[in-house]
Amino acid sequence: MTKRSFVRVATLTSVLMLALAVITGSLPLAAQAQLCTYRCGSNQIRFEPAQPITIKFINHTNNLITLERVLDIDKYWLRPQSEYAIQTLVGADRDMSMVFWNDQNRAISAVLHRPDAATLLIEFLPSAADSDRAVHIVNDGRVLVY
Numbered sequence: 001m002t003k004r005s006f007v008r009v010a011t012l013t014s015v016l017m018l019a020l021a022v023i024t025g026s027l028p029l030a031a032q033a034q035l036c037t038y039r040c041g042s043n044q045i046r047f048e049p050a051q052p053i054t055i056k057f058i059n060h061t062n063n064l065i066t067l068e069r070v071l072d073i074d075k076y077w078l079r080p081q082s083e084y085a086i087q088t089l090v091g092a093d094r095d096m097s098m099v100f101w102n103d104q105n106r107a108i109s110a111v112l113h114r115p116d117a118a119t120l121l122i123e124f125l126p127s128a129a130d131s132d133r134a135v136h137i138v139n140d141g142r143v144l145v146y
Contacts, residue, residue, distance in 0.1 A: 040112040040143075045120065047141040049091040055098070056085045056121045063104045065124055070097040070134075078124070091139040099134045100124070107131035110145050 036044040047053055059065050059078040067076045067084065078084050078100075088096055102108050109127035112135075114120060120143060122135055136144045 037114045042145040045143040047090045051090045096137040
């Protein structure tokens with residue numbers, strides 16, 4: 001066996017072992033997460049438990065959007081074409097949820113981005129389909145959109 005063939009076999013073996021570890025669930029959750037950074041779907045972004053993160057909201061609609069962090073009293077009104085940010089620790093406040101709605105009751109889409117390791121960017125866009133209503137950060141670090 002040539003050196004080149006040996007390297008190919010070793011690389012293929014490593015990839016197969018990693019795939020098997022992911023399938024059987026023997027890798028840590030953070031290692032199983034996809035490396036999505038732009039236009040991520042629900043459950044494609046994962047942070048480490050107890051990691052401090054910044055959550056940025058950007059309203060790219062023409063209407064006012066109301067944000068409310070579940071179990072908090074205060075609401076925040078996000079004007080059209082404006083931004084808002086909060087800091088939190090993943091898992092520190094149990095599962096962290098932000099609910100949102102359009103003041104005109106129009107459908108909006110929450111598009112997730114992860115521009116860096118400690119930032120979750122949530123971009124609100126007009127939608128012709130069913131409206132998203134909440135972003136939920138589970139204690140294990142998964143980010144879900146409902």
